[in-house]
Amino acid sequence: MQNIIVFGASGQLGNCLKKVAGERKIDYIHFLPEEEADILRGDLLDIVFEKYKPTFAINCAAYTAVDKAEDEVDLARAINKTGAANLATHCKAYGATLVQISTDFIFKGDVALPLTEEAIAEPISVYGLTKLEGEQAIAEILDEHYTIRTSWLYSEYGNNFVKTMLRLGADRDEVKVIADQVGTPTYAIDLAEAILTIITAGKKAYGIYHYSNEGVTSWYDFAKGIFDISGTDVKVLPIRTSEYPTNAQRPAYSVLDKAKIKATFNIEIPYWRDSLKACIKKLAAVQ
Numbered sequence: 578m579q580n581i582i583v584f585g586a587s588g589q590l591g592n593c594l595k596k597v598a599g600e601r602k603i604d605y606i607h608f609l610p611e612e613e614a615d616i617l618r619g620d621l622l623d624i625v626f627e628k629y630k631p632t633f634a635i636n637c638a639a640y641t642a643v644d645k646a647e648d649e650v651d652l653a654r655a656i657n658k659t660g661a662a663n664l665a666t667h668c669k670a671y672g673a674t675l676v677q678i679s680t681d682f683i684f685k686g687d688v689a690l691p692l693t694e695e696a697i698a699e700p701i702s703v704y705g706l707t708k709l710e711g712e713q714a715i716a717e718i719l720d721e722h723y724t725i726r727t728s729w730l731y732s733e734y735g736n737n738f739v740k741t742m743l744r745l746g747a748d749r750d751e752v753k754v755i756a757d758q759v760g761t762p763t764y765a766i767d768l769a770e771a772i773l774t775i776i777t778a779g780k781k782a783y784g785i786y787h788y789s790n791e792g793v794t795s796w797y798d799f800a801k802g803i804f805d806i807s808g809t810d811v812k813v814l815p816i817r818t819s820e821y822p823t824n825a826q827r828p829a830y831s832v833l834d835k836a837k838i839k840a841t842f843n844i845e846i847p848y849w850r851d852s853l854k855a856c857i858k859k860l861a862a863v864q
């Protein structure tokens with residue numbers, strides 16, 4: 578009997594998993610409220626692991642405020658590293674497999690070649706560093722883990738670049754967006770589908786995998802796509818990273834190579850613009 582528990586269930590990816598699990602009629606998945614499943618509280622983790630005796634735990638909990646993390650290093654490290662390690666320890670004790678979500682921001686991004694799972698990780702931000710430390714802590718504790726690195730998540734849930742652009746586009750005549758950071762957006766609904774496909778495949782092909790949508794774009798082109806598809810009349814000006822100072826540094830190139838996940842789990846990945854259309858359609862329907 579499978580039993581899946583989800584941490585960080587109220588976040589963007591948690592909500593997408595809820596949606597996709599509902600559509601797939603998976604009824605053995607439990608979305609844990611944060612107050613009952615704080616990944617920093619060993620006492621609460623003891624209770625939920627004992628209650629559910631999970632076969633899989635999915636960790637959607639994270640500290641994701643990239644700029645703020647530069648000033649809140651201890652909190653970012655506690656959630657992204659210690660929290661992940663706590664889950665790995667509990668999974669080991671209960672014979673569960675851990676699905677961890679990581680990020681393209683573990684990479685430096687100074688080489689314009691798609692990044693494989695073996696590419697050297699050299700984070701340039703506190704967020705990226707603490708996420709990498711989380712990956713490493715899990716790997717030291719547990720063999721039975723799927724660590725899925727993804728990039729530029731967006732969806733109809735939570736806060737993300739698509740929703741920010743639609744808000745700015747509605748308020749302003751002009752938006753300036755960085756054109757020299759290149760990567761691939763990922764519709765979090767597509768990622769949720771991939772996670773549930775991996776879990777239900779029962780393959781035990783543990784390890785690190787890369788997943789984003791297909792294609793390559795810049796934040797500027799992504800913004801253009803958002804405004805084109807939504808029919809928002811706003812001028813978008815391409816700018817350099819140096820013209821948009823932020824607390825945290827971000828990789829200039831972070832396109833993930835998805836060959837491994839496609840070959841191992843027979844996953845078909847949608848093109849980023851097709852998924853963006855699907856998301857904007859959903860957002861328009863709820864307005």
Ligand SMILES: NC(=O)C1=CN([C@@H]2O[C@H](COP(=O)(O)OP(=O)(O)OC[C@H]3O[C@@H](n4cnc5c(N)ncnc54)[C@H](OP(=O)(O)O)[C@@H]3O)[C@@H](O)[C@H]2O)C=CC1
Nearest residue numbers: 585587588589590615616638639641678680727728729730
């Ligand atoms: N967003 C993105 O663009 C990308 C995200 N990722 C990774 O994907 C994963 C999911 O991201 P996403 O859904 O967008 O992130 P969100 O920030 O939307 O969700 C994270 C969730 O974790 C919860 N959380 C924080 N601390 C704890 C804790 N101690 N115990 C339990 N829950 C906690 C948050 O609750 P609260 O809000 O109450 O603090 C929030 O609900 C993360 O691992 C992230 O690093 C990877 C690449 C891109």
Ligand SMILES: Cc1cn([C@H]2C[C@H](O)[C@@H](COP(=O)(O)OP(=O)(O)O[C@H]3O[C@@H](C)C(=O)[C@@H](O)[C@H]3O)O2)c(=O)[nH]c1=O
Nearest residue numbers: 641643680681682728729730738753754755796821827
């Ligand atoms: C709002 C805005 C952002 N930008 C730039 C800043 C930044 O380089 C880029 C994206 O900005 P955001 O702050 O929305 O996104 P950011 O928080 O940097 O997104 C990252 O989040 C973490 C959690 C990840 O793991 C990454 O994969 C990535 O998705 O767009 C502009 O150029 N103009 C704007 O008006």
